[in-house]
Amino acid sequence: MIELGHYCLIASLVVCTFGMVAAIVGGVQKNLPLVRSAENCLITNFVFLGVASLCLWYLLLTDEFLVEYVASYSATDIPARFKFTAFWGGQKGSLLLWALVLSFFSFLVTVQNRHRNRDLMPYTAAVLLGTIGFFMLLLNFATNPFETLNFIPEDGQGLNPLLQNYYMIIHPPVLFLGYVGLAIPFALAMGALISGRLDTSWLPTVRRWTLVAWIFLLFGLTLGGMWAYEELGWGGYWAWDPVENASFMPWLIATAFLHSVMITEKKGMLKIWNFVLILLAFELSIFGTFITRSGVVSSVHSFALSSVGPFFVTYLALSTALGLFWIVYRSKELHSEKRMNSFLSREASFLLNNLLFLAICFAIFWGTVFPILSEWVTGEKITVSMPFFNAVNLPLGLALLILTGVCPLIAWRKSSAKNFKRNFLTPLGAGFLSGVVAVALGVRDLIPLVFFSACGFVAMTMIYEFYKGARARQTIRPSGFLVALMDLTLMNKRRYGGFIIHLGVVLVFAGIIGSSFFKSEQLFTVAEGEEFSIGDYTLKYEQLTFRKDPEKEVVFAHIAVFKGGKKIDDLYPQKDFHYKSEQPMTEVKIRSTLKEDLYLVLSGYEEGGEATFHVFINPLVRLIWYGIGIMVLGGMFVLIPNKKSGVAVALKKPSQEVRDVAA
């Protein structure tokens, strides 16, 4: 299996090299057999990388400790599911996973475009094969997962206990699906630029692939946040860690693209801008991988300082230069077909939306790399951490939230004062009402009040859009309101799926504000049988229990939870002492409701049974998870292909305006 894995990696590199050359020559010479051959290379490559991955999984599951990677990240006593996930527990395996996922997506793109986007495909295939080839270079020459030791250890070092968690089974692959997914829009965009096929016919394919990547990135980021919340024991879900930032940045740019591409598809504007966004999103996904794998910045996620850094820097520089060259080269052919008429237009609001996404991304990028920059210039090591990111992103986030509500209320081309007033009245009223409700519920600080009001404003904008659309639908096809609403939503999944996503965004903002501004926490050191209180809860520390498991020792406390004098739950926060790890692990216990999370950590204990508990009350955290769930579902809804609408069917030749209305 070790040899087979080796050979597959070598074969993959050979196939990538041949395929890339064949694709470029085939594209230039319009030689279809060569192009088909290159596309077949993408399919073959998936097979080779699939076999290589199966070999690594086999070696992990059979405890083949001769392999250095298996000895480093697995052990005989860890459960089989964690041996399986040890595949992405270290740098070598996670890079192989990157290549595997990319080859799978490339395979799908090849099949999807057998009969369409033919002009683009030779160069798209070349870019994809080049990218996979880069990872093959790394895996063959810099960080080979099948590298063997000079001896066979009796047992492996095991997987980091922090990674032995169900979130970690799914979080890295999902995040990788997002990262890697952004390579497809990049490859298609490069295909369009190189081939000179610069109309908008290929944009729907790019948009759908970007949306797929966007969904996976969002889901992956959320799983990471949930993991941090439940595993790290500091009561939060997002720490602005460099690796978290690195995953967040491509998502922000992908979001900006998903908005700006609408302008291009509808109005033929912002073509250059879209290419820049696609390039940026891809480069940031490579940058994110680089940050995690190279160890250039300190992070809870990053692997040790490794030799792959220079490879990534070279690839980043080359791919950026290539992308920029082609954008500049084609810039004259990418002029907007139409022009912007007014600041008070939906086009302008989309531009502003893009600017805010970019500003947030830049602020995060700047804060992430500034320590390196500062050290180069001043020679002193500095830190840029959470306070910076919170301070800078707070006003930008608020502006973005408000704009989420404003955009749909402004007409295309130009809004009249009359329309503006009529459209804004109801949502603004809802925003004001939300503020009043927040005050009535005890919110007194200005910042959360403004945010909650903005949430009310945006939520009402979205609900109002559904309402107005359904009423208009009823005038065309008389039916009940709910039937009309369903018809409308199903008829235009892109528009209304987007609104569903925005409703999710509102919940996420409300959850973040609630859990940040109204969080409370306290440390309690108590003896067995004693009670302590926080918020509306009274907690009774019943007893401390010790247990020995095959791979760890566990200490857990029994805490009875009372509210209003009535017992409502029993929680068992614990500490794990893995035999192979020097560091104890905290197992947080959470009693979660829509209103708040009671978050309980066993911080320490004495022989006599006295224990210290770190207790948090985190309001509205569930709204974040629900909101993101709605965003993911909304994104999936948009991916479902549209049926022809009633209006479109009725019109033999729909006008641009009709298409705009339908969109």
Place this chain on the structure above:
Amino acid sequence: MWLPNLALLLLFLSSFTFGQIYSPDETVSRIAHNLMCTCGCPHIIGHCGDECSVAPQLVHEISQLVTAGNTEEEVYEIFEDQYGLRVRAVPKAEGFNLLVWVMPFVGLLAGIVVIFFVINRLKPDDSNQETERESPEIDEKYRKLIDRELER
């Protein structure tokens, strides 16, 4: 001087996003959220995991310094002298490190200026104004619907 002040204001605003930690004293809490833990982890003191034995000692140290009458900035200076510049969660807004605060907003302003000029430079697009491409097949019912939608 407005830039360092703006940075301080933003830092102050950001401190609202945290609750109390370890101590009911808000100053201690705020300081603990603006200093890094020295255990080697990449977290601020207020967020260092419960396995960390260093963070509680640092909080205790902050508490003693505040009780002894030191101002917030003096506590930061004392920590900086003791552990180096890296102990600050965000560098002091002076010299080269002022750029960390300035650049995001310079970038945003530059973006706004670019958008302003791009939109202002462009002439209104007459070809886009009216209904030249409306199809004659559109019957009155749909025309009304479209007009209503466009009026929004």
